[in-house]
Amino acid sequence: MRVRPLRYWLQLGLTLLVCAFLVVPVFMSILAGVTQNYFIGVKSGLTLRWVGEVWTLYSDTIWRSIYIALATLAVTLALGIPAAYALARAQSRWTRWIEELLTLPIAVPGLATALALILLYGQWRDFRASWLFILVGHVLFTLPFMVRSVLAVMLAVDLRTLEEAAASLGASFRERFLGVILPNVRPGIVAGSLMVVTLSMGEFNMTWMLHTPLTKTLPVGLADSYASMRLEIGSAYTLIFLLMIVPLLVGLQWAAGRVERSRA
């Protein structure tokens, strides 16, 4: 075996140390979620009891998070794709301004956005109390990601000429949009969708301000369990959250890779 310089071992050691620093707490938390008694430790035995408890206590927040994420996705698709299309077709100084403005909800803290929503719509009791109120907040927060993701692909594939070619062959706007535009920006739509679902699923900041006791989402429930339940239940809850969010993150990486390739 060839002899590595000392620097190599130092760098490797440092890298592993940093990884451990990041990963060990997550691992400990997962372990805590399936341990009989965390204070005694793993030797007290492994169990799924806490996961079961989480399910009876908090399954409503899990379902709510899933359908809010899906509803957010539906709304951002319906608003985001036409918006991206309009921006792609009308490239000018103004549209670049709008693109910049679109990033504003990302830069403004979620708490501030939530406060603004409450000030503006808070007096509409039924709306304030329903999950739709959270949906509005999530759409506001995630729409820019959808628009930018779709717009990037639209600008990369020279949409205008493709559409002109389709039009010259007799295709109406509807035929062009469904048959040529949507299929060719699919990588951007997929990447944007995964991003929106992941963000909506994990959003805490704004949702914490917007929720009512009857409209808790998973991350809000998580905070609640950390504050008021035993450690094992909070940990088991985290485990469930990770099981839901990690596949989405992996999918996001894969979709982003496809967008890169389509632009190459």
Added chain:
Amino acid sequence: MAVAIHLENCGKTFPDGTRALEPIDVRIAAGETIVVLGPSGCGKTTLLRIIAGLESPDAGGRVLFDTEDVTPEPIEQRGVGMVFQSYALFPNMSVAENVGYGLRVRKWPREEREQRVTEMLGLVDLAKLGARRVDQLSGGQKQRVALARALAIRPRVLLLDEPLTALDAKLREQLRVEIDRLLSHLGITSIYVTHDQSEAMALGDRIIVMEKGRIAQTGTPQEIYHHPATAFVADFIGTMNRIVRDGREFMFRPEDARIVPAGSHDLEAKVISSFFLGDHTRLAVDAGAAAPIIVETTERREWPRDETVYLAIAPGALLPVPGEAP
């Protein structure tokens, strides 16, 4: 059926106020191949897009296909086939699906559609590539697919926007010959936009030379080459030499000058540089004019610098320089 095209008083001013096209009149005969030639920004692409229906002319302009006024019709109703510089093939479809797209939109039954696609792919020599994805094709193949796709719908007019510009020189030559064969075989009215004068000369029944949004000259390749109407046309197409005689400026083409023995010559000049090009040698010589004079010779010998050569200019080849266009 080939249609005649008549552009009546068609100008184009963009919303920001730039005048891309001065109001012009153009008549294109049925079945004619017309090449619109000019440098970039001369308005040739705008002219093509007005015929296509991708731009509408300024108020007062009309586009007629035969006697039908198509000005208010959008492109999808005009029945025009279009070929773009960037190919514009649909990446989400195979070669055959691309060629059949216009027929699918027209709701042709599947069987007839497949038959037509096979026929079109045969026409452009791509019979075996129907199942390929478009990103697996070379540039030349892509443009042939685009041609087949545009022709499949039996368009009334074929519009080509710099179709060869993205290709390398050898492919360009090859595809140009192929397009020429196709156009004369199909007898379809075609408008071909290019900035390349050799393409224009080779393909056009007639050429429209454009400059700054105006038509500088319309005519057959021979007319344009031998009787340029303006100094711009003379310089844009081919090489033109200029000399001063009796206080007036004249011009002539390199091939109209011959190197002759002293005595029977019109001009005496000194060799500045020589370029051996295989079948001939191109000489730049100094005859006391403002710019060097270019002559060509097939004589097989060296042309040392500062050698004195004697030139005879073919009778009738000397043209007075036309006044600049107003």
